[in-house]
Amino acid sequence: MNDVIEETSLVAALKRGDEWAFETVIRLYGGRLLAVARRYVRNDDDAHDVLQAAYLSAFKAIAQFEGSARLCTWLHRIVVNTALMKLRSRRRRPEDSIEDLLPSFLDDGHHVEQFAACTTPADVLMEQQQTRATVRQCIDGLPESYRTVLMLRDIDERSTEEVAELLMITPGAVKLRLHRARQALSTLLRQATRPLGQPVTLREAAASKC
Numbered sequence: 494m495n496d497v498i499e500e501t502s503l504v505a506a507l508k509r510g511d512e513w514a515f516e517t518v519i520r521l522y523g524g525r526l527l528a529v530a531r532r533y534v535r536n537d538d539d540a541h542d543v544l545q546a547a548y549l550s551a552f553k554a555i556a557q558f559e560g561s562a563r564l565c566t567w568l569h570r571i572v573v574n575t576a577l578m579k580l581r582s583r584r585r586r587p588e589d590s591i592e593d594l595l596p597s598f599l600d601d602g603h604h605v606e607q608f609a610a611c612t613t614p615a616d617v618l619m620e621q622q623q624t625r626a627t628v629r630q631c632i633d634g635l636p637e638s639y640r641t642v643l644m645l646r647d648i649d650e651r652s653t654e655e656v657a658e659l660l661m662i663t664p665g666a667v668k669l670r671l672h673r674a675r676q677a678l679s680t681l682l683r684q685a686t687r688p689l690g691q692p693v694t695l696r697e698a699a700a701s702k703c
Contacts, residue, residue, distance in 0.1 A: 500564050507555045515552065522565055526572050532644060533576035535633060540576075547575040573649060577659055580641065591636050594677035631681035639674035646671050 506514035526547065531540040551571050558567060632640055645656045646667070657664045 501560070504555070504558060504560065504564060507552070508558075518551075518564075518568070519548070522568055525565075526568060529569060529572050530576050532629070532633070533573065533641065534579055535637075539579060543572065543576045543579050546579075547572040550575060569649075573645070574659070577641070580637065581661075591639055591673060591677050594635075594680040595673060627685050628678075628682065631678055631685055634681050635674055635677055639670050639677065642667055642670040643674040643678065647675075 503514055503517060507518065523544070527540055527544050530543040530547070531537065534540050534543055547568070551568055554571075558564070632643060635643065641660065642656060645651045645659065646653070651659070653664045653667050656667045660667070
């Protein structure tokens with residue numbers, strides 16, 4: 494039996510309310526969905542709360558699932574949306590500044606440091622430049638508002654307009670945050686992969702989050 498048929502059977506069982514189907518979803522997808530929630534809320538207790546709320550939302554809405562996307566993709570989106578609702582409901586706390594992670598310029602307009610283009614999408618970095626673990630660790634080091642935009646655009650591949658709607662900001666703000674988030678991520682990756690023994694400047698040591 495191929496994966497499509499297996500998933501079709503699983504969805505049909507979910508729509509019937511079969512208990513084994515709900516348990517199967519949790520067993521098959523629970524670990525990766527919890528990891529998704531944790532990347533957004535960065536707190537184990539909050540991540541578990543997000544996942545439980547997402548399960549409830551998904552199981553209540555399963556009758557409307559039409560199979561236009563894979564079940565795991567559909568669940569992933571519900572977890573992300575639930576995590577964003579959790580972030581919006583939390584009292585806003587001051588974020589760490591991102592300024593120390595952005596490129597600095599000399600009086601003549603040139604960069605203080607020479608380095609490769611710093612606007613590479615995070616998903617490309619994961620595949621081409623660094624190990625996934627290193628990139629994810631550095632993404633976790635970004636301030637929440639920038640990390641969220643980066644995750645939604647580069648990892649979840651949402652459109653600028655969709656991200657703007659989800660975060661209730663303008664498309665222009667999404668583009669600006671994404672650009673700055675990629676710049677900051679580039680800085681964190683350079684720090685994380687610095688050759689052993691290479692000196693670290695005070696500015697870099699203070700800014701380091703990986």
